[in-house]
Structures are given as structure tokens and as C-alpha cells.
Amino acid sequence: MNTVVITGCTVADGRAATGADPVPDAGILVRGERIVDVGRREDVLAAAGSVPGEVTHLDLGGAYVTPGLVNMHTHLSLSLPGTAGDQVKDMNPHELALYMADGARRTLDCGVTTVRCVAEKDHADFALRRAIEAGRVPGPRVFTAGRALVCTGGHGHEGTDTLECDGADGLRRGVRSQIKAGADLIKVMISGGIAGRHESIDTPQLFADEMAAVIETAHAWGRKVTAHAGPAAVIAQAVALGLDCVEHGYQLTPEVAAQMAARGTALVPTLLVTRCKEFFDELGVPEWMQCRSLNAGPEHLESFATAVAAGVEVLLGSDMPPFWGFEGTNATVRELEHMAEVIGPARALYAATLGPARWLRAEADIGTVEPGRYADLVAMDDDPLASASAYRGVRWVMKGGQVVRSERKAP
Numbered sequence: 001m002n003t004v005v006i007t008g009c010t011v012a013d014g015r016a017a018t019g020a021d022p023v024p025d026a027g028i029l030v031r032g033e034r035i036v037d038v039g040r041r042e043d044v045l046a047a048a049g050s051v052p053g054e055v056t057h058l059d060l061g062g063a064y065v066t067p068g069l070v071n072m073h074t075h076l077s078l079s080l081p082g083t084a085g086d087q088v089k090d091m092n093p094h095e096l097a098l099y100m101a102d103g104a105r106r107t108l109d110c111g112v113t114t115v116r117c118v119a120e121k122d123h124a125d126f127a128l129r130r131a132i133e134a135g136r137v138p139g140p141r142v143f144t145a146g147r148a149l150v151c152t153g154g155h156g157h158e159g160t161d162t163l164e165c166d167g168a169d170g171l172r173r174g175v176r177s178q179i180k181a182g183a184d185l186i187k188v189m190i191s192g193g194i195a196g197r198h199e200s201i202d203t204p205q206l207f208a209d210e211m212a213a214v215i216e217t218a219h220a221w222g223r224k225v226t227a228h229a230g231p232a233a234v235i236a237q238a239v240a241l242g243l244d245c246v247e248h249g250y251q252l253t254p255e256v257a258a259q260m261a262a263r264g265t266a267l268v269p270t271l272l273v274t275r276c277k278e279f280f281d282e283l284g285v286p287e288w289m290q291c292r293s294l295n296a297g298p299e300h301l302e303s304f305a306t307a308v309a310a311g312v313e314v315l316l317g318s319d320m321p322p323f324w325g326f327e328g329t330n331a332t333v334r335e336l337e338h339m340a341e342v343i344g345p346a347r348a349l350y351a352a353t354l355g356p357a358r359w360l361r362a363e364a365d366i367g368t369v370e371p372g373r374y375a376d377l378v379a380m381d382d383d384p385l386a387s388a389s390a391y392r393g394v395r396w397v398m399k400g401g402q403v404v405r406s407e408r409k410a411p
Contacts, residue, residue: 069114
């Protein structure tokens with residue numbers, strides 16, 4: 001079994017948001033896929049000396065080490081309206097699988113070691129997850145909803161990343177079909193959105209009995225439910241029924257945010273989707289969608305601030321492909337920077353690591369730099385507890401005890 005001792009680093013993780021101090025001049029002992037010991041360098045080196053077999057030493061040259069990032073709103077098969085989206089839609093299954101595998105590799109390379117996919121085409125996400133787990137393809141750990149559930153003609157109905165269902169019985173079948181395919185969670189569209197031409201953001205798209213059917217069925221099978229949703233009234237109805245997470249939440253009110261906080265419903269705000277003209281232009285997104293998106297930006301940001309003030313659990317999710325080059329960095333880091341402007345860098349680190357791990361019920365495996373967790377680690381030269389922009393400088397990535405990216409310290 002491979003054993004690695006990592007030194008020359010300061011260790012920080014999301015526990016800093018609750019007062020835990022970073023560990024300077026630290027050491028991390030990794031055996032196989034998991035962390036065995038973390039602490040002062042001298043203590044960890046002593047522990048490494050008692051480990052049988054060869055031990056590899058890695059000196060990170062004074063870097064800051066955190067857990068790998070967790071992106072909770074990803075689409076590796078994203079195809080927005082426009083020329084670039086049409087190219088993805090036209091891919092055959094073999095081309096799509098290779099396209100998504102390339103995206104997974106690039107996602108891992110930028111320091112995102114876990115993703116939550118919330119609507120992927122043709123169930124290719126399950127094949128990708130199996131390939132990553134088998135070591136045939138480099139990529140992050142994948143938690144996926146399979147195909148998102150949507151009413152006939154509802155948000156996203158045009159693609160093979162959604163499944164049209166109507167009525168409570170139809171939506172129960174939809175939930176069960178995704179669980180049968182291997183879904184870790186369920187995604188449902190309960191309102192209109194930015195990318196639907198024949199709807200508005202505040203268009204309700206499911207009746208109460210349909211939402212209840214999704215949530216009750218998923219919970220009975222031990223799966224959480226997240227919902228694409230914009231308007232406060234629709235969100236309030238779903239939260240009352242037991243919804244676990246809201247995606248976007250463009251139009252929250254203080255009352256509904258308070259309801260979410262009281263019920264433990266998380267928010268993945270995806271702030272990028274209403275402030276990404278450069279991305280839209282690159283993909284050839286039509287003017288009608290750009291106007292709808294960018295015009296929603298101020299209210300979207302106000303909605304996010306309202307949720308934070310109410311105490312809602314907020315989690316990192318880019319909606320844009322996690323690795324996409326954008327405004328001098330990648331989409332994941334840019335989203336984190338937007339969040340940090342409101343919640344600060346320590347809370348942002350939590351929202352990108354431990355918070356998502358807890359929502360995924362995976363905190364025993366990911367989300368912190370602690371013994372027993374997978375050695376999913378990233379290193380950078382600047383302090384992420386001083387600024388979320390430190391992640392622009394990620395230069396070293398480890399997943400499951402294997403170094404997947406390594407660059408020398410910047411001069």
C-alpha cells in the first residue's frame with residue numbers, strides 16, 4: 001500500500017467557519033486512499049517512521065492545503081440554446097461519453113474532487129461514474145441525479161437530460177426510474193427558468209400533489225431531492241412538503257428564506273448564471289436568453305443575501321461546467337468568489353467543502369482534512385481563509401492519495 005507524508009504546508013478546512021484554527025507547519029500522512037494522520041510536522045513524521053514499507057515524502061514549499069472542492073451543481077453534458085449547445089445535442093452516444101470524460105478530467109485538474117450532477121444526458125453520467133471508480137478515466141467523485149424530472153413541456157424538456165412526467169403517479173415512476181438507474185439523489189424542475197423560451201422564471205410547473213409525490217417517493221428510498229426553482233411562492237410550497245435543496249432561488253423573500261432555514265433546506269445559488277455574458281457569447285447563446293439572465297442578476301444577488309441573512313445553508317455550485325475558463329479563472333472558483341463577497345472566505349470554504357459533504361451524507365469520506373477521510377487535497381500559495389481568490393492559484397491536486405496535478409511554487 002502506498003504511503004505518502006506531506007509537509008511544507010499549512011492545513012485549513014471548512015471547520016474554520018466554526019472557529020477551528022488552521023494548522024501551520026503541518027504534516028499529513030496518507031496511506032492508500034485515505035488520510036491516516038494530520039498535525040504538527042514533527043509528530044506526523046514520527047508517525048510515518050513507524051509505518052512499514054517505503055514512505056514517499058512530498059514537500060509543498062509553504063503551500064496552503066485544503067480539501068478538494070465540491071461543486072454541487074454541475075452538468076458535464078450541458079447544452080444551452082445556441083450554436084455550441086447544438087453541437088453537444090448532435091453528439092452520438094460515443095462522442096458524448098468522450099466529451100463528458102474530457103470534462104471530468106479537466107474538472108479534477110482544477111481542484112474539484114467531487115461533483116453533484118443535476119441532469120445529464122442519456123444516463124451517460126452513470127457510465128462515467130463507473131469508469132472513474134474503475135480508474136479508467138481521471139475525474140472527480142460523482143454523485144448524480146441522472147435525468148431531471150420535468151412536466152410535459154416544462155423547463156429543460158427539450159433535452160435527453162430530463163424525463164417528462166405528469167401527475168403524481170407519473171412522477172413517482174420518474175423517481176423510481178432514476179433510482180433504478182443508480183441515482184444518488186433526485187432533481188426536479190418545479191418552475192420555469194432562464195433557458196426556457198416559452199416560459200418565465202416564475203412559471204409554476206408542478207402541482208402540490210406532484211411535488212409531494214417526488215419528495216415522498218425519493219425520501220422513502222433514502223434519496224434527497226433538489227429542485228430547480230425561482231419564485232418564492234413555489235419554493236415555499238416545496239419546502240413545506242420537505243424539499244431538501246433549492247437550485248438558483250432567483251426570487252426569495254425574507255419569509256421564505258426563514259422557512260428554508262427553519263426546515264433545513266439548503267440553497268445552491270449558482271450566482272454565475274445571471275452574470276456570465278462572456279460565457280454566453282462564447283457559446284452563441286441567443287439574445288432573448290442573455291437578456292433574461294443578465295436582467296435577473298440584481299434580484300438574484302439580493303435573494304442570495306436574503307438567504308444568508310436568514311441563516312440558510314448555502315453551498316457552492318457553478319451550473320456552468322466546473323472547469324470552464326471564465327474571467328481569469330475557472331467557473332467553480334469564480335462562483336466561490338461571488339459567494340465570498342457576501343459570506344466571507346471562511347464560510348465560502350465551508351460552502352465548498354464540508355457543507356456539501358454533509359448534504360451528500362459523505363462527511364465521513366470527504367470535506368475535511370482529517371484521519372479517515374479520502375486524501376482529496378488541493379494546494380495553493382495564498383491563504384484561502386484570507387481570500388477565496390487564493391483558489392485561482394491551485395497548483396497541486398491529490399485525489400484518493402494519488403497526485404493528479406503538480407506544479408512548482410510560483411516564483
